[in-house]
Amino acid sequence: MNFARLMTSLACTALVAAAPLAAHAQADKPFKIGVPTFLSGAAAGPFGIPAKNAAEIFAAAANAGELPAPYDKKGFGGRPIELVVIDEAGGTTKQVSEFRNLVEQQGVDMVVGYTSSGDCLAVAPVAEEMKTLTLFFDCGTPRIFEAADYQYVFRPVATATMDNVGAALYVSEKLPEFKSYAGINQNYAWGQDAWADFEGTLKSAKPDAKLTTSQMPKLGAGQYNAEISAILGSKPDVVHSSFWGGDLEGLILQGAPRGLFKNSVVVLTSGETALHRQAKQIPDGTIIGARGPNGIFAPENTYNTWFRKAYNDKTKEWPSYPSYHMVQSLMAAKLAYEKAQGGDAAKVPTKEDVAKALTGLSFEGPSGKVEMSLGKGHQAVQEMVYGRVKKDADGNIGFVDVVRYAPERVNPPEGVSSADWIKAGLKAAN
C-alpha cells in the first residue's frame, strides 16, 4: 500500500519534471505538411509540378526566415517545416486511402493539397472525421462548402465560380457588339460546371446573346478538329473554353491555323498556364484568365516580388497560377498557426485553435488580398481578373483592357450557392 503510494508520487514528480521538457521537444519538432499534388498524368505538368515547386520554395524560405513580413518567423511559429509530397493520381478511393496513410502512418500535422475537385469532395469528410487540418489549394468546385459544414477543412483560394462569372461579365461589358457565343469544354465536372456558370451568367448579363454550339469533347482527347469545324461553321462572336494542360495546348495549336482565334474572340478561363510555353501561338485579342489575380495578373507587392524571384531562381521559369495557389494556401496556414500561438513562440497550438484562427482570416499574399468570407469562414474569395493578349514587336506577351472585378461582384454572398446565385441573375435570392 505504502509502496504503491510512494511509486505513484514518484511517478507524478517525474511527470511534472518531464512536462516542460516534453513541451520544449514539441515546439522544436518539425511541422509536417502532407502535400498531395499530381506528380504523374496529364495534370502533373500544368498543375502538380508547379505547385510542388512552389511548396518547396515556400518551405525552404520559411525555414530560413526569408519570407517578407508578417511571414518572416522561421518555419511554422519556430517549428521547421517538413513536406511529405505524394502523388494525387490514382482516383478518389486511392486518395482517401493515402490521406489516411499521411495522417496515421506519416503523422502529418496538416495536409495542403488536391487539384482535382473529385479528390477534394472525397477527402473533405474524411479529413473532418480524422480531425486533420486540411487546406485545399487548387480544386474549383463550389460544392465542397455549399453542401456541408466543416471545422477542419479550408480552401484559401477562390472557387471556379468567379472564373466563369467573370468571363461572362467581361465579354458582355467589353465586347458590346457580341451577339452569339459557343463553347468548347472537356466533358467532365470541371468543364460542365464552367460552361453552366458561363452560360448561366450570360443569360442575365446579356440575355439577347444567342448560343450557337456547345462542344464537349472528352477529357484528354487531344484532337479537336471536328469540334473546331463545328464552332467555325456556327460563326459565334465569342468562344468560351475552360481547357487546361495538354488539351488547351492542342486547342491553341489546332485552332489558331484554322482561324478560330481570328473569326471569334476566344476566352480561355484557365489559359494562363499555357502562356509560358505557348507565348508565340496565342493570338492577339484572346481573353485570358488565371483563376484569380495570379501569375501575370498578380499585383505588385513585396510577396509577389519575393515569390517571382524565388521561383525563377529555382526553376528558371515564371510561376503560373497553381504555384500562386499553393504559396497562398501555405501562407494562410502559417499565419493561422502563428496567430493561434498568440505571440508565444514556444506554444504549440491545438488543431482547433489553428482552425479557429484560420476561420474568416483575411491576409495578403503574392496575389493580393484574400478573404476567407464564404462557407462560414472556410472558403476564400478574391478579385477576378481578365485581360486581352497584346504582343509587342518582339512577341512578348502583354495585356490590354485588363479588368479587375471586386470579389463580391464575381462570388455569391455567404449562404447562397453559386448555382442559385447565377440562376437569380447574380442577385442574392432570399
Added chain:
Amino acid sequence: MNRTFTFLPPLLGGAALIALIAWFLPSWNFVLAIGLAKGLPVLGLVLLMRGGLVSFGQGLYYALGGYTVGLASQYFGLKDAAALLVISAIGSALVAFVVGLLLSRYRDIFFAMLTLALSMLLYGILVKSTELGGTDGFNVHGITLFGIPLTGADRMNGLLLLIAVCVLGAINLGLFGATAFGRLLAGVRDNEIRVEYLGASADRAVLIAYVLAAVMAALGGAMSGIIVGHIDPEMAFWATSGEFVVIAILAGTGGVLAPFVAAVVLEVVRSFAYQYAPNTWQLVLGLIILALILFLPQGLSGLVRRGPRAVNAGEKS
C-alpha cells in the same frame, strides 16, 4: 471432412488473420478494407476465368453496387447496410441476367470487348449526369448496420462486415465450384462441343457464372462506397475493370482465397510505393507485377500447391 469444404479452414483462418492485423495495426485498416472490397469482383472474375472467359467490364457491376448504395441512401434515405447490400446484389443480378442472355453466346475476345463496351456505356452515362456530380461523384454518408456505425472511429465494424461479406462470397463460390454447373466451366474452356454433346448447355453455365460474378462485383462496389464514403464514375471506367483483371492474373484461378490475398497484397504494395517512391510508384508497382507474373505464372495460388497435383475432371494436367 467433405472434400468440397477443404477451402473452409484457410478461408476462416485468413479472415481471422485480417481482422487481427486490422485490430493491432489500425492505420492499415483502410488499406486492408479497400483490398478486400476489390477482392470481391476479382473472386467473380476468377470464376469466369475458369470457364476461359475474361471480362474487362466488371467495373459495370462495381459501379452499379456503389451507385445503388449512394442513390438509395441519398434519395430514399435508406441507410442500413444489410438492406443496401441485398438491393445491390439483386439489382445487379437482374441486370447481369438480362445482359448475360446476350453475352453468354460470345466467347474469347468478343466476350471481353462486349463486357468492356457495356461498362464504358455506364461510365458515359454517369459522366454526363451532372445532377449526380458527374465525374466528381458524391459523398455517401452515415451508413449503419442495424444501427451500428460502420465508418469513422468505428471503421473496425465496417471491416468486420466486409470480411463477413467476403467469407460468404467465397463460400458461395466455393460451393458453386462443386456443383454440376461449376464443374462444367472447365469443360466450356477446354472443349465446348463436347460439353454440348454431353447434353449440357455451355451458354447456361456461362450465364450463371456471369450473374454470380456480377453479384460479387456489386457487393464489392457497395462495400467500397460505404467504406470510402464517396463514389464516382471512375468505378465503371475500363481502368478499374483492368485492375481487377490484373489482380485476377496475380491470384491465379486456383482457389477462393487467392483473389483476396492478391488484392490485399497489391493494395499494400501500392500504399508503400506511394509513400516511399511518390515520383516512381507506377514503375515500382509495374516491376512487382511483372516479377510476379514471370516467377509465379500460376499466380499466388501456385505458391501453395505442393506435391503432385490431383487432376480434376476436364482439366488439363
